Amino acid sequence: MGPFWRSVPLALHLPAHGRGRALAPDLRRLLRQPPGRWDLPELPGFGGPLEPEGTVAEAQRRAAALLGAERCWFGVNGASGLLQAALLALSRPGSRVLLPRNLHRSLLHGCVLGGLEPLLFDLSSDPLTGLWHPPKPRRLERVLAAVAADGGPPPAALVLVDPTYQGLAADLPALVALAHRAGLPVLVDQAHGGGEALAAGADLVVLSVQKSGTGLAQSAALLAQGERVAPAAIERALLWLQTSSPSALLLASAAAAIEHGASTAGRRQRQRAVVRAGRLRRRLEGQGLPLVANGDPLRLVLATAPLGINGLEADTWLLERGVIAELPEPGALTFCLGLNPPRDVEWRLPRQLEALRRALGGPPLPPFAPPPLPLLAAPELPIGVAWRSPAEAIPLEAAAGRVAAAPICPYPPGIPLLVPGERIDPARAGWLLEQQRLWPGQIADTVSVVAGS
Ligand SMILES: Cc1ncc(COP(=O)(O)O)c(C=O)c1O
Incomplete structure (x- = not known):
């Protein structure tokens, strides 16, 4: 068995009941x-x-x-x-x-x-x-x-x-x-x-x-x-x-x-978790770790890109050391503390994130290019028609000009980067290639397009 199983994992993922600790x-x-x-x-x-x-x-x-x-x-x-x-x-x-x-x-x-x-x-x-x-x-x-x-x-x-x-x-x-x-x-x-x-x-x-x-x-x-x-x-x-x-x-x-x-008990439970999360957040910020400012105190979002680390690589590295995050993305890694955060999170997470920075950190990643999308767009073919159409798998490099027959959708978070029925223009094709590099293992080399499109 690998090192992951040698110690109790630090589980910072959903469900928010934290493996039963906070169940109603x-x-x-x-x-x-x-x-x-x-x-x-x-x-x-x-x-x-x-x-x-x-x-x-x-x-x-x-x-x-x-x-x-x-x-x-x-x-x-x-x-x-x-x-x-x-x-x-x-x-x-x-x-x-x-x-x-x-x-x-x-x-x-x-x-x-x-x-x-x-x-x-x-x-x-x-x-x-x-x-x-x-x-x-x-x-x-x-x-x-x-x-x-x-x-x-x-x-x-x-x-x-x-x-x-x-x-x-x-x-x-x-x-x-x-x-x-x-x-x-x-x-x-x-x-x-x-x-x-x-x-x-x-x-x-x-x-x-x-x-x-x-x-x-x-x-x-x-x-x-x-x-x-x-x-x-x-x-x-x-x-x-x-x-x-x-x-x-x-x-x-x-x-x-x-x-x-x-209920009163439920509100107190949340309040206790929020207080502990606040302490943890201050500690991480005190270490100079960049956290994304958000509205949910029980979600800690580490901005990995400013540390020079892709969030998916950070996730793999942490998993091997028993830290299970919820949501890895190219520029960030989200930890869900849940409604009764693990007892040892307050010392273990700061230590592991410091070790992560030392092991993988470097100059900040280049800025993320926004997707080249219009303000408003509908797929060119009805989505249900495109998704059911005869399709062919072609290399992403050759996708420009074709109509998507299936989504490209890294999971998590399950947000589609390409929707069936959308025509892939050259700028989008270039951006998707860049996304493939940013989401290692999550986006195939080929894309499914409507045959003859
Ligand atoms: C924004 C958002 N909506 C809906 C869902 C779907 O939730 P469920 O997994 O409960 O079906 C998710 C799942 O991650 C989500 O992130």
């Missing part, structure tokens, strides 16, 4: 029961996410009230499944949907399922780390003006990702107000947030309760408020996409995590 107490109690006791079908009195009465319905009503929503539906296929249901609730086949370039791939899959046209808007990015910035209101204003001017039908909705995986947050109230003024309902992907988008006025919000709460992987919640989206449309879309045998364990996980997060 009700969930912990449930899991102590004999195996399988909790694996129940939709029994009378228990019900399911789409039943108006029963234990699940009551838990959903309580969760909605606690988070400030009018309605809540639990999901058992992650934020992915609920984002797709939300998209299908918002739009009819053939509609356009306004999506940011930092979208999670599940939204793209939702466009395929719903026969929707993604209208992708560009975001600025940080040249030091390559990370996407959340959109500023001025940018959204320009995007909405471009949409209004393009002569197409109005989009069915605007989708925003907030906060980002790295904990970067936008001025949501301003963005939502702009969209509403333009007549667009707003869906916020808060897979990494706690439902704050509701107070900002969002119509639909999707949470992944394992990413910023204390639930199990795959448990998620869809929250709704206001008159712009009919609950019946949401329930219809959930019916289309959800299993008819939702896991009682995952439903209990969503309920328990949301209730715990809003």
Whole structure:
């Protein structure tokens, strides 16, 4: 066995319950029961996410009230499944949907399922780390003006990702107000947030309760408020996409995590984690390690590029030494401390990051070039058509001029760098080649293009 297994790993990845240390107490109690006791079908009195009465319905009503929503539906296929249901609730086949370039791939899959046209808007990015910035209101204003001017039908909705995986947050109230003024309902992907988008006025919000709460992987919640989206449309879309045998364990996980997060014990737990995270952050900054300023105190984002290190290489190096980060990217490495950070993180992480800098550090990496994308663009071929078309794999070097038949999408974070149906112009082809160098092992030498395109 390699050195990785010789010591207990320093696990700084999701789920945020930290390998069980911070599990919601009700969930912990449930899991102590004999195996399988909790694996129940939709029994009378228990019900399911789409039943108006029963234990699940009551838990959903309580969760909605606690988070400030009018309605809540639990999901058992992650934020992915609920984002797709939300998209299908918002739009009819053939509609356009306004999506940011930092979208999670599940939204793209939702466009395929719903026969929707993604209208992708560009975001600025940080040249030091390559990370996407959340959109500023001025940018959204320009995007909405471009949409209004393009002569197409109005989009069915605007989708925003907030906060980002790295904990970067936008001025949501301003963005939502702009969209509403333009007549667009707003869906916020808060897979990494706690439902704050509701107070900002969002119509639909999707949470992944394992990413910023204390639930199990795959448990998620869809929250709704206001008159712009009919609950019946949401329930219809959930019916289309959800299993008819939702896991009682995952439903209990969503309920328990949301209730715990809003309880005094849950708030104290978070506060304790935030205090410890603050100490750790100050210590790392005291060592001169560059951390990205973000809005989530429990996500530490090391800017590796200024240290001369690619985040994916840093991740491999740390993994070999028992430190498991959450999200490696070319210019940064994100650590998720979770709601009960590991006991030894405060001395072990500073030591390991210092050793990383000494071992791999050098002059800062060159600035990251922004992707050569227009402010607003729709794929030239419908995404579902392109993705199902006869395709050929050609070297990336030869991709200029061809139409993509499959996405290029490093995972994590699952943000597509190329969307099926997009024509790859020479600037994009050059940028993709550069991305291949920056994401070692994550981007193939060949790209799938529509045959004859
Ligand atoms: C921004 C964002 N949205 C949605 C998802 C999907 O969440 P899940 O894995 O719960 O399906 C992810 C997963 O990483 C994500 O980063």
